Amino acid sequence: MVKRRADRKWKLSSLFWRYLVTTGVMVAVCTVLWWMAVVACISVGFVYQASVGARNLQKTQERLLRQEEFQGEEIPFYYDWCLVSEDGTVLQAKMSEKVLKQAKNVEGDDGMRVFPYSKFFHAVSLKDGSRCVLAYDYSMPYVNPMLQRYLPDFQVTATLLLFVCWGVIAVTRTRKYTKILQNDTRAVRAAADLVASQRLDEPILPEGKIRELNDALExxxxxxxxxxxxxxxxWAMEEQRNQELASLSHDLKTPLTVIRGNAELLEEEELASWQEASVEAILRGTLHLEEYVQELRSVAAGSGESSEEFRKLPLKKFIERCREDGEALCAAKKISLKVCMGEEVARQSEEGFSFRGQEMQLLRAIRNLIDNAVRFSKEGQEIVLEVQEKDGRLIFTVQDSGPGFCQEALAKAGKIFYTSEKHRASEGHLGLGLYFCCKVAARHGGGLKIENGEKGGRATLVIVYGFLGDLG
Incomplete structure (x- = not known):
């Protein structure tokens, strides 16, 4: 039975009503006990009833009328009084100035509001023609005049004590039920933090007392x-993919070595000019493939970072390298490449300006953008490579004349292994191009943005001029 009571779950509404009912009952009990204590004080003769002044008014009046000469000390202490002559002069008084101002003009019965009690007046005409005005209220005076003089007002003190008891009850009950809510909400917050920090091997036990929060824990x-x-x-798929990449990069090394070795042998022979250009294209492509294989090995190892160092790169020479690589990529489909430079870039290029960066990584990123544009452009179309400078950033924009990016590509491009052409995965396109571009841009303090322009797709690679170094 005890265990069932401990395991009991409450609805939030039930907890609220339980709080209201228990608090109300305790307040009611406290009030009854307080009232019994007040009655006991009256019964034992510690204080008078609140109506003592009104109840004894007639007796006090008779006592005053029997006097041959006015004697104020015979008036009970719980009355305030003043003696007024026939012409309205105050002869004697035992009351405050504020009350006296109204009491001296009273000839019968009257009253006034004075904090914390209302004052009531009764005038008694004496034998000598003067009148005594008695003032009383409905407070509870102490029986002992000394206590009445030195102790605070009993009725006010007792009322404040009741309010304090109510406050203590409200605070203690509120703290108890607040603690229940806090414990359960703390458990929910701890569970959420557990999931957020990916500590998914620790089970979450629904041990709260509130049913709704327990359901949240479940x-x-x-x-x-x-x-x-x-x-x-x-993680299993990622591990499998990394193993496949590691195997692929290892298997590519041998044929690449064979291709490069044979191309170097051909380069030593006497060839026609068109043959020399083809051999140079083979060697350049082999070099690029070796860079790709190295990057694949980095991805498979989980680092994804390039070991190439940052160094000073002449802007003019770098743009020329971009043009040469871009034209080589465009040649197969007879696509023309147009390189445009902004005014500031053109000026800096002619003045021998340099910037810091990883040359091979940046060239490869721009080649990826141009290669992507070539794949989606038709034979004979034009691709534009625009280089601009803005706010200390170098901006490379590749604009093609193709169909543009689909909505899925705009949302997911740059993620590893994503490709908008699902059938191209079987052709070796694993969705690494834009992913590498994002990584390179990030290493240079910039970013990659793809969008659809007026003519087709547009990819923008942004790097910071002075990232990881001073300007040249």
Missing amino acids: TIEKLRVELAASLSRQ
Whole structure:
């Protein structure tokens, strides 16, 4: 039975009503006990009833009328009084100035509001023609005049004590139920933090007292289990992909070495000019492939970072290299490449300006953008490579005349292994091009942006001039 009570779960509404009812009952009990204490004080003769002044008014009046000469000390202490002559002169008084101003003009019965009690007046005409005005209220005076003089007002003190008891009850009950809510919400927050920090191997136990928050804990536990299973599958797929990449990069080394060796042998022979150009294209392509293989090995190893160092790169020479690589990529489909430079870039290029960067990585990123534009352009069309400078950033924009990017490509391009042409994965296009461009741009303090222009797709690679070094 005790265990069932400890394991009991409350609805949030039930907890609220439980709080209201228990607090109300305790307040009611406290009030009854307070009232019994006040009655006990009256019963034992510690204080008078609040109506003592009104109840004894007639007796006090009779006592005053029997006096041959006015004697104020015979008036009970719980009355304030003043003696007024026939012409309205105050002869004697035992009351405050504020009350006296109204009391001296009273000839019968009257009253006035004075904090914390209303004052009531009763005038008694004496034998000598003067009148005594008695003032009383409905407070509870102490029986002992000394206590009445030195202690605070009993009724005000008792009322404040009641309010303090109510406050203590409200605070203690609120703290108790607030602690229940805090414990359960803290458990929900801890569970959410557990999932957010990917500590998915720790089970979440629904041990709260509030049913709704317990349900939330159970939901988070289900989410944890499903997320852990999903991540396990994803990690397994990632590991498999990395193994495939490592195997692919290893298998590519041998044929690349054979191709480069034979091309170098051909380069030593006497060839026609068109043959020399073909051999140079083979060697250049082989070099690029070796760079790709090295990058694949980095991705497979999980680092994704290039070991190439940052160094000073002449702007004019770099743009010329971009032009040569771009024209070589465009030649197969007889696509023309137009290189445009902004005014500031053209000026800096002629003045021998240099910037810091990883030359091979940047060239490869721009080649990827141009290669992507070539794949989606038709034979005979034009690709534009525009180089601009803005706010200390170098901006390379590749514009093609193709159909542009689809919505999925705009959202996912730059993610590893994503390709908008699913059938091209079987042709060796694994969706690494734009991913590498993003990584290179990030290493140079910039970024990659793809969008659809007026004529087709547009890819923009941004790098920071002085990133990881001073300007040249």
